[in-house]
Every structure is written in C-alpha cells, then in structure tokens.
Amino acid sequence: MTILPGCTATSVNRISFGTDVLISHRAFLQGAGEIRxxxxxxVGPGAMFITTSHDIHTRLSSSSPISVEDGVWVxxxxxxxxxxxxxxxxxxxxxxLVNRDVPAGSVVGGVPARALSSASCNVKNILYFESPAWCGQF
Structure with missing residues (x-):
C-alpha cells in the first residue's frame, strides 16, 4: 500500500487495504462508516470517500460502508x-459523483455518475507501478 503526501483519513481503524493499493495526493478517506x-x-489525487451522511429532515447523521473491489481505478x-x-x-x-453501486468492469462518469462504457481488463494481470510513468513518484 502506498499513500502519497497530503492524504487525510479519519477513523483509520475502520479502513482496510488489500495489496498493491495507491492512494494519491490530497485524497480524503472518511472511515467512520468503514472503507474496504x-x-x-x-485512487487519483483529491478523490473523496465519504461514509457519513445526514437526513435532510432530522439532520441526524448515519454511516454506511464503502467497498472497493479488486482492480478499481478512481x-x-x-x-x-x-x-x-x-x-x-x-x-x-x-x-x-458516485451515489450508487458501480457494476464490475464498467466505466462511469458525470454528476451523478452514469455508465459510459465497459472496461475489459484482466484484473489479475495489472502491474500499475511497473509503468515508467510512475518512476520518481514515491
């Protein structure tokens, strides 16, 4: 796991990571509701993972987990x-702005996010950090 400078995380004990994960500059991870x-x-620069929301009528907060499965790009x-x-x-x-589940292998974008196309990638063969573009990033 690599976390680049400027990343902020809350409730870090509720955030878990697999292997070969990159969290880029200025990302924000709100772990209150759990992030897996x-x-x-x-995860690109400035991305945000928000696990807590508020009811519009009562203003009470509630948290729900975010799950990021293998081979995802954000x-x-x-x-x-x-x-x-x-x-x-x-x-x-x-x-x-992703406000609903994203199916495996799809590409989404927009506000709110909607399907744009599909991504055909063999997740098991991804070697993100062997690319020359990453040299000197760490």
Missing part, C-alpha cells in the same frame, strides 16, 4: 458516497 479496499487499486477529484460498492475492475472518471 481490495487489491490492485489506484479518477482525480471523484467523490464516492456512503453505501457504494465499486465492482471489480471498474473505472470511475475524474470528477464523478
């Missing part, structure tokens, strides 16, 4: 809201 990261995951500035599961191998475009 699988393996071979990349683009820069994307926001993942409470209770969402990001299916294996899916891609979340930069700036997307």
């Amino acid at each position: 990261f699988g393996s071979k995951i990349m 683009g820069a500035g994307a926001t993942i809201l409470p209770g969402v599961t990001l299916g294996a191998g899916c891609v979340v475009a930069a700036g997307a």
Whole structure:
C-alpha cells in the first residue's frame, strides 16, 4: 500500500487495504462508516470517500460502508458516497459523483455518475507501478 503526501483519513481503524493499493495526493478517506479496499487499486489525487451522511429532515447523521473491489481505478477529484460498492475492475472518471453501486468492469462518469462504457481488463494481470510513468513518484 502506498499513500502519497497530503492524504487525510479519519477513523483509520475502520479502513482496510488489500495489496498493491495507491492512494494519491490530497485524497480524503472518511472511515467512520468503514472503507474496504481490495487489491490492485489506484485512487487519483483529491478523490473523496465519504461514509457519513445526514437526513435532510432530522439532520441526524448515519454511516454506511464503502467497498472497493479488486482492480478499481478512481479518477482525480471523484467523490464516492456512503453505501457504494465499486465492482471489480471498474473505472470511475475524474470528477464523478458516485451515489450508487458501480457494476464490475464498467466505466462511469458525470454528476451523478452514469455508465459510459465497459472496461475489459484482466484484473489479475495489472502491474500499475511497473509503468515508467510512475518512476520518481514515491
């Protein structure tokens, strides 16, 4: 697991990571409702994982877990809201607001996020950090 400078996390005891996970600069992880990261995951700069929300009428807060399955990419500035599961191998475009589950192998983007296409990637063969583009990033 690699967490780059500027990342902020709360309730860190409720955040779990698989292997080969990169959390980029200025990401925010709100662990109150629990965040479970699988393996071979990349999270772009400024992405946010928000596990707590408020009822619009009572203003009471509630938390729900976020699950990020193996091989997921989350683009820069994307926001993942409470209770969402990001299916294996899916891609979340930069700036997307994800308020519902994303099926495995799909590409979503927009506000709110909607399906854009599918991603055909063999998650087991991903070698993110062997790319020359990553040299000198750490």
